[in-house]
Every structure is written in C-alpha cells, then in structure tokens.
Amino acid sequence: MVKVHKLGIMGGTFNPIHIGHLVCAEEAVSQYGLDEIIFMPTGLPPHKEIGGGTSPEARYLMTVIATVVNPRFQVSRYELDKKQLCYTVDTVRYLREKKAGVELFFITGADAVLEILDWKDPEELLQMANLIAATRPGYPLDRLSEITGSFFRQDQVKVMEIPAIGVSSSLVRERVGRRMSIRYLVPVGVEQFIEKEGLYRQT
Secondary structure, X not given: OOOOOEEEXXXXXXXXXOHHHHHHHHHHHHHHOOOEEEEEEOOEOOOOOOOOXXXXXXXXXXXXXXXXXXXXXXXXXXXXXXXXXXXXXXXXXXXXXXXXXXXXXXXXXXXXXXXXXXXXOHHHHHXXXXXXXXXXXOOOHHHXXXXXXXXXXXXXXXXXXXXXOOOOXXXXXXXXXXXXXXXXOEOHHHHHHHHHHXXXXXX
C-alpha cells in the first residue's frame, strides 16, 4: 500500500514569523503525521492590512531564515508573486493542481476558523483540504457547530491543541518599536535580521 504524502499549508503575513508559528507547525507534523509543511507568506490579504511598513521581500526572508533548519519546512513565494488579493481557496486549488495525489491540510488559528463562513468559497475549500484549527486562548471551538450549523461536518475540522504561547507578531513589532528585547520570541536569525534591516522601529 502506497503511503499518501500529507502536505500542510501555513498561511500568514509572518510580520514577523515567531516561535508560536513554528510550534504550531511542528505540532501539526507531530499530531497528524504531516510529511511536509509549506509556509505561505501572504501577498495582499483580503481581510487585514499588513502593518509595520515591512516589505513582502523582508517577510519572505524572515520566514526562510526561521524555517531553514527544519527539513520538513518549505517556504513558497506563490502568494507574494501574485501581486493581487490572496484567498485561501485559490492557494489550496493551486497546490492541489501542482501536487496531485497529496492530502492537503490547511493550518490556521481557531479565531480564523470561527469566521469560516466569511471566507471565499468555503464549501470548495473543505472539499479540497482538511482544516487544522490550532486552539488559542479566548477562542473556544465548542462554538463552531452553532456558528456553522449544517454547513459542514464537525469531522472536517481537526482541532489541534498547542502549548499556550503568549506571543504574536504585533507584540514583536511593538517591543521592537519600544526598543525592548525580542530574544526567544523569534528565532535568533530573525532577531538579527530585524536589527540589521532596522524593521519595526518607531520614527
């Protein structure tokens, strides 16, 4: 029996990428037996602005720096190079066509999953990929069924418990702007890149 290749997709602005992103990806590998995870830095997200005045290239390079030591982690330029609004369903469709025969897992936070009805073509998305919902404090997924009703089966969303890590990209940007340490909040290479490029500093 041929083993099906399990491919995880982690999208986000990664502005900057931090240890919470990496822990989430590693837990997905561990809990669901994923063979590979593609980190997909967002180009133009439809539901949020990218703050911090950081270029797409800088966000891409930080993601590469953070993931290069893990052979299961890869970084894609697909959304960055599109230079148009990026929707999850379009990215998953692209990967499904490019990597035929793999089983896809889209990894996102519980807060995003609770807004799934606002996503573009959520029915098609759930037909093409499994959703892994990483739990975050304040976003209990027991509300999922009441929000979605009969829209999809509960087993189409896989709940993933991850260690509680109180770090976010906005926190990292804020601390850099206030000249506070971000050591251990981001990989050391990302910390050095932020310092070298003068990112997130308040003028």
